[in-house]
Amino acid sequence: xxxxxxxxxxxxxxxxxxxxxxxxxxxxxxxxxxxxxxxxxxxxxxxxxxxxxxxxxxxxxxxxxxxxxxxxxxxxxxxxxxxxxxxxxxxxxxxxxxxxxxxxxxxxxxxxxxxxxxxxxxxxxxxxxxxxxxxxxxxxxxxxxxxxxxxxxxxxxxxxxxxxxxxxxxxxxxxxxxxxxxxxxxxxxxxxxxxxxxxxxxxxxxxxxxxxxxxxxxxxxxxxxxxxxxxxxxxxxxxxxxxxxxxxxxxxxxxxxxxxxxxxxxxxxxxxxxxxxxxxxxxxxxxxxxxxxxxxxxxxxxxxxxxxxxxxxxxxxxxxxxxxxxxxxxxxxxxxxxxxxxxxxxxxxxxxxxxxxxxxxxxxxxxxxxxxxxxxxxxxxxxxxxxxxxxxxxxxxxxxxxxxxxxxxxxxxxxxxxxxxxxxxxxxxxxxxxxxxxxxxxxxxxxxxxxxxxxxxxxxxxxxxxxxxxxxxx
Amino acid sequence: xxxxxxxxxxxxxxxxxxxxxxxxxxxxxxxxxxxxxxxxxxxxxxxxxxxxxxxxxxxxxxxxxxxxxxxxxxxxxxxxxxxxxxxxxxxxxx
Amino acid sequence: xxxxxxxxxxxxxxxxxxxxxxxxxxxxxxxxxxxxxxxxxxxxxxxxxxxxxxxxxxxxxxxxxxxxxxxxxxxxxxxxxxxxxxxxxxxxxxxxxxxxxxxxxxxxxxxxxxxxxxxxxxxxxxxxxxxxxxxxxxxxxxxxxxxxxxxxxxxxxxxxxxxxxxxxxxxxxxxxxxxxxxxxxxxxxxxxxxxxxxxxxxxxxxxxxxxxxxxxxxxxxxxxxxxxxxxxxxxxxxxxxxxxxxxxxxxxxxxxxxxxxxxxxxxxxxxxxxxxxxx
Numbered sequence: 054x055x056x057x058x059x060x061x062x063x064x065x066x067x068x069x070x071x072x073x074x075x076x077x078x079x080x081x082x083x084x085x086x087x088x089x090x091x092x093x094x095x096x097x098x099x100x101x102x103x104x105x106x107x108x109x110x111x112x113x114x115x116x117x118x119x120x121x122x123x124x125x126x127x128x129x130x131x132x133x134x135x136x137x138x139x140x141x142x143x144x145x146x147x148x149x150x151x152x153x154x155x156x157x158x159x160x161x162x163x164x165x166x167x168x169x170x171x172x173x174x175x176x177x178x179x180x181x182x183x184x185x186x187x188x189x190x191x192x193x194x195x196x197x198x199x200x201x202x203x204x205x206x207x208x209x210x211x212x213x214x215x216x217x218x219x220x221x222x223x224x225x226x227x228x229x230x231x232x233x234x235x236x237x238x239x240x241x242x243x244x245x246x247x248x249x250x251x252x253x254x255x256x257x258x259x260x261x262x263x264x265x266x267x268x269x270x271x272x273x274x275x276x277x278x279x280x281x282x283x284x285x286x287x288x289x290x291x292x293x294x295x296x297x298x299x300x301x302x303x304x305x306x307x308x309x310x311x312x313x314x315x316x317x318x319x320x321x322x323x324x325x326x327x328x329x330x331x332x333x334x335x336x337x338x339x340x341x342x343x344x345x346x347x348x349x350x351x352x353x354x355x356x357x358x359x360x361x362x363x364x365x366x367x368x369x370x371x372x373x374x375x376x377x378x379x380x381x382x383x384x385x386x387x388x389x390x391x392x393x394x395x396x397x398x399x400x401x402x403x404x405x406x407x408x409x410x411x412x413x414x415x416x417x418x419x420x421x422x423x424x425x426x427x428x429x430x431x432x433x434x435x436x437x438x439x440x441x442x443x444x445x446x447x448x449x450x451x452x453x454x455x456x457x458x459x460x461x462x463x464x465x466x467x468x469x470x471x472x473x474x475x476x477x478x479x480x481x482x483x484x485x486x487x488x489x490x491x492x493x494x495x496x497x498x499x500x501x502x503x504x505x506x507x508x509x510x511x512x513x514x515x516x517x518x519x520x521x522x523x524x525x526x527x
Numbered sequence: 528x529x530x531x532x533x534x535x536x537x538x539x540x541x542x543x544x545x546x547x548x549x550x551x552x553x554x555x556x557x558x559x560x561x562x563x564x565x566x567x568x569x570x571x572x573x574x575x576x577x578x579x580x581x582x583x584x585x586x587x588x589x590x591x592x593x594x595x596x597x598x599x600x601x602x603x604x605x606x607x608x609x610x611x612x613x614x615x616x617x618x619x620x621x
Numbered sequence: 622x623x624x625x626x627x628x629x630x631x632x633x634x635x636x637x638x639x640x641x642x643x644x645x646x647x648x649x650x651x652x653x654x655x656x657x658x659x660x661x662x663x664x665x666x667x668x669x670x671x672x673x674x675x676x677x678x679x680x681x682x683x684x685x686x687x688x689x690x691x692x693x694x695x696x697x698x699x700x701x702x703x704x705x706x707x708x709x710x711x712x713x714x715x716x717x718x719x720x721x722x723x724x725x726x727x728x729x730x731x732x733x734x735x736x737x738x739x740x741x742x743x744x745x746x747x748x749x750x751x752x753x754x755x756x757x758x759x760x761x762x763x764x765x766x767x768x769x770x771x772x773x774x775x776x777x778x779x780x781x782x783x784x785x786x787x788x789x790x791x792x793x794x795x796x797x798x799x800x801x802x803x804x805x806x807x808x809x810x811x812x813x814x815x816x817x818x819x820x821x822x823x824x825x826x827x828x829x830x831x832x833x834x835x836x837x838x839x840x841x842x843x844x845x846x847x848x849x850x851x852x853x854x855x856x857x858x859x860x861x862x863x864x865x866x867x868x869x870x871x872x873x874x875x876x877x878x879x880x881x882x883x884x885x886x887x888x889x890x891x892x893x894x895x896x897x898x899x900x
Contacts, residue, residue, distance in 0.1 A: 057846075058847065058878070059873075060843075061847045061861075061872060062861075065858075065869075068836050068862060069864060072833055076833070076859075078574070080859065080863065081570070081574055081715065082575065085750055088747075088750045088752075089596070091745075091787050091788065093746075095780050095783050095784040096745055096778070097779075098777060112582070112592075112599075116583050116592075121585075121586035122586055219587075220585060220588070220589045220590070223589075229590075253720070331563050331564050332590075332602070333601075333602070334590070337599075338771065340771065343798065570715065570750075597745070
């Protein structure tokens, strides 16, 4: 007697030929016929149609030709405005507490206990300060942005955004839902990468992951705002300064959106070429959001998880920054050696060695870029009377003081513009890189996600710097 | 925006879902797509005989959201042209 | 709360507050008496049901396809420990997306003691499509008629008794986000898990195609002969006719044979290991 399993499979194959290819269709039809019949028996609908269908009225409005886009832009602007405005006060309170009060107290305590200078340097000036920076800069905006975003999500508005924008994304070979992960990326790229999970087709999801970095995350906004205020705003008459520097920041963010489309288009025609996956987007019924539960889950799920990841990344970076600034080889600190090593390449890009070193050591979190740049500039330009010592990150209240330091470090308008561009177009922070690996489980795509924007950033800044120099602007 | 996708592709002469204007109701006659696309549409409940209503058009005119078996499903125009429709039987309009 | 084929035995919990018996254990469980699978369409509040049962706080958004990874948790009820697995939300178990395969394989090979099918009461017709497919695979199911608050808001009246009678499985109207019906759901899950309730689910009547029905019954006989005691021979036969590669390989490597030899009585850990769930 033959093997019953093989026997069965053979019979099945023979019978399949009799049935033909229409079986799946027949099954689907039969299932839906039954489902419709059962549902019809169980559900009684109200006799008269409700006079006013709220869901439909909202949908007509938020997807209307006239109002769809203005409402979308207005809602997102309000979310960002509340985030930026609301975060200011708690951020400076946290900074005062953690940097101005706790840090000196810890230093005093350490010296009272007789802790050697290098140990308190590594732990308090290095590890503690970096962690404290990240907490005070990141926590307030995230604790405001994520709950607001989650409220929009719970209400059911976000799928409508995907619906409104799908055509643009489909032209770029991507999925409309990428609009959501991109928007989330304006808050935090690591959270944006996780948000690509709602895209159910693998190819389009990968495109969304690889391009999320072009959404300017809230760790990069402070860099853009500061550089643009000091260098761009000051280049125009005072009355226009605020407007022009704000416009410069917005242009960088808009450039990021354009790059998202361009790079998505490029990827879908090269590395991720292939048949477009099946599109489907369900617009769920609106549901009144539950505010307290939303606050709770978004603070726990998103804010604290992302913050914790950033802190665990920033603390070792603080140790590295302090160490390279304080370990001396041949009369100069390691940091100074590295800066002069990177200066040549930095010059080619219209940047400098300090900026490149800051982007290398501050890869864990973009939030510490500015304090690191200031500290390294003071260190390498051998300025005295500013800062708090080698390896100690600091920030100055006054824009003029910062400008003086940076001018002393050899900065020009070109440096500032290219720093803003490089802030937009460079490798994702290590938290995001790690998240990309978690989500893709692929070293290859993690490497592409890291290298692609970095190389693009080199190309853009090099081109601009070279053009400016040839034209005699810089 | 062209309502006739590439001319080399054989196009069913019948009315398709892409012709349905928002507010109009139709009955699905046949699906002219195949493979994963066809399966997905069927899983969403779009099978011959299904009543379907065009409800919303995206501000950029594509995609369009259709009411199918109680849910609102957005389909791109490239998908809608593959779904053949006819005017619904009178009892379906009730 | 609705009953179908059996009356609820006089359990002690019928009188006492439900939540006292619900020891929420989160995920820190190391042994279970029963396995519960949670299936449903995307955006039916499946994750909210999961949270209500386990006390976990998995984020749930008004957005289809929130649960991508499979979430697991546990709870204790009626002195029994339950492991609960939240399957990816899918529209169907017929097509071949990765999510659907995960859900389908778990229900088929994981042999959960109970499969809770979460449906959206406001979109019953669409949701029953998946429910009917689950009922083709397993008898041991409970239908959670979720989002009843939304149904009321839309002034829909759902006759859960008739639905339970038609489907042949217990139907529990609930609103998980308001905590309504959670106790009744637990009671039904317990009843089906312990065998006090024995559902006799609705099966697809016919395919309206006599030739197909003839071929199908031929193949069902062969499947039953090869795997006596298989609880879903008809469904397996249908999948074979539909050229389902993963069912074919399950027949070839003997994992389908294991099911027919009564693996459903094997320890929970062994069954979970079969479907790749860490125990």
